[in-house]
Amino acid sequence: xxxxxxxxxxxxxxxxxxxxxxxxxxxxxxxxxxxxxxxxxxxxxxxxxxxxxxxxxxxxxxxxxxxxxxxxxxxxxx
Amino acid sequence: xxxxxxxxxxxxxxxxxxxxxxxxxxxxxxxxxxxxxxxxxxxxxxxxxxxxxxxxxxxxxxxxxxxxxxxxxxxxxxxxxxxxxxxxxxxxxxxxxxxxxxxxxxxxxxxxxxxxxxxxxxxxxxxxxxxxxxxxxxxxxxxxxxxxxxxxxxxxxxxxxxxxxxxxxxxxxxxxxxxxxxxxxxxxxxxxxxxxxxxxxxxxxxxxxxxxxxxxxxxxxxxxxxxxxxxxxxxxx
Numbered sequence: 001x002x003x004x005x006x007x008x009x010x011x012x013x014x015x016x017x018x019x020x021x022x023x024x025x026x027x028x029x030x031x032x033x034x035x036x037x038x039x040x041x042x043x044x045x046x047x048x049x050x051x052x053x054x055x056x057x058x059x060x061x062x063x064x065x066x067x068x069x070x071x072x073x074x075x076x077x078x
Numbered sequence: 079x080x081x082x083x084x085x086x087x088x089x090x091x092x093x094x095x096x097x098x099x100x101x102x103x104x105x106x107x108x109x110x111x112x113x114x115x116x117x118x119x120x121x122x123x124x125x126x127x128x129x130x131x132x133x134x135x136x137x138x139x140x141x142x143x144x145x146x147x148x149x150x151x152x153x154x155x156x157x158x159x160x161x162x163x164x165x166x167x168x169x170x171x172x173x174x175x176x177x178x179x180x181x182x183x184x185x186x187x188x189x190x191x192x193x194x195x196x197x198x199x200x201x202x203x204x205x206x207x208x209x210x211x212x213x214x215x216x217x218x219x220x221x222x223x224x225x226x227x228x229x230x231x232x233x234x235x236x237x238x239x240x241x242x243x244x245x246x247x248x249x250x251x252x253x254x255x256x257x258x259x260x261x262x263x264x265x266x267x268x269x270x271x272x273x274x275x276x277x278x279x280x281x282x283x284x285x286x287x288x289x290x291x292x293x294x295x296x297x298x299x300x301x302x303x304x305x306x307x308x309x310x311x312x313x314x315x
Contacts (some may be wrong), residue, residue, distance in 0.1 A: 013166070036269030037163075040216050043264050044162035055263040 001050070001076065006069045013045040014038045024066035029059075052076055079104040079296045081200075082126070084149050086133065086186070087156030089116035091255035092205060095284035096153055096291050098122050103292045105151070110142055112156075133182050134174075143189045151201045151295040152190065154183045159220040161264045172219045179223035184230055199242040201295045204231050205287075206247040208310050216264070224249075228306050235304035244303040246294045251310030253282040278312035286311075 003024055011017045016033040028034060039056050046052045052075040062068040083100055087093035089111035097120070100107050106126050111117040114130040129145045132138035133156070157179045160171035183204055190196050209217050210224035228247050235245040252261070252273065265273075274281050290309045293299055308314050 036266045036272075037215055039266045039269070040161065040264055041163050041166065044166035044216070047162070048166040048168050056266050057263075060266075 001073070003066065003069050006072065007065055009045060009049055010042065010065060010068075013041050015041075022065060024064060024069070026065050027063050028065055028068065029063060046072060050076060079292070080106075081150030081295070082106045082108065082147050083151040083153060083295060084108045084110060084146055085153045085155065086110050086183075087154065087205075088120060088128075089113055090155055090157075092250065092253065092284045092287055093153075093155030094120065096155055096288050099285070099288040100292060100295070103296070105292075105295065108147060108149075133186060134177060139182075139186050139189050142186070143193045143195060146190065146195050148194075149190065149196050149200055151203070152187070152196065153203045153205070153291060153295070154186075155205045156182070157205065159217070159261070161216045161261060162219075163216055164218050167219060175219040176223045176226065179220070180226040180230065183227060184234070187234065196243060200244075201299070202231075202234070202238075202243065202245045203291050203294045204228075204245075204247045206231075206249045206306055208249050208251045208308065208314055210249060210306070212314060231306075232304045239303060244294075244299070246299075246303060247306040248287060248290050248294070249306050249308045249310065249314075250287050251277060251282060251308075251313040253284055253287060255284055276313055277310070278315065280311055282309070282311050 007022050011019050011022055014033050017031065039059055043054055046054055050072055052072050058071065062071055083105045085093055085097045085107055088097040088109035097107055097109050101123055108127040108129065109117060109120060110129045110131055112132050117128050117130055129142050131142040158175055160175050204227055206228050207224045209221040210228050231245050231247050238245060287309050290307055
């Protein structure tokens, strides 16, 4: 798993985000397409593709994609 | 009211509320659940028997059927609700959902009928969901399994009518339960609030479902079979 791959997976999950426009410093919760469906979809993507079960509150606890990636990594390794 | 009722999924929020209520209406209840730990801590006056069984397996079903008394009613309150948009729906979750929500109830009824454990004039009640008839993001697996259950229940109602056995479904809306806790974990606060506003009478409690179940088990509903009764605070109006 790499941050680059993680961002690509995130972009694909959220949709309506142009591929390649996000980076580790992006505040994903301020993206225009970030709504309740995006929350649900990212949680499902992380479960299906990374085997990581996050809650909606976990997504609220991070701001940047880099921080979210770090959180996912801790769950993968645990 | 009287009669011997088997409650499947008695350790869940709704199943537990049903199991607790039925003795107060005069029923004798046998409780079944997958977790021995959860089943053993259930303290219900009037509970005749507790049977630990994993009904996803043939062995589990046979063990339950062998231990079960002759029944005047069966309530199926076990279920799972994987929450995922179809793009990220896991095959294992889809299969488990249909297995527990749609296949297991039919297989268990089959096994109970073969063992002649369901008396003439009995009533079978399946816990379905408003999701069976109304689309919701992330619920394709769950909704499909409950729609399948309702369709099967109608066929079963016709098959068993000559024996006076009635088969009906209850379709609850969102109640405060283990399953809705799972929804809350995956949904944003805004989505939860918006969903709750869709209930004219507000979000329900497990206790709000038990009266309808008791009615369908009782002789008061002796001319009702093959229906799905919404118990949803007006959600599907």
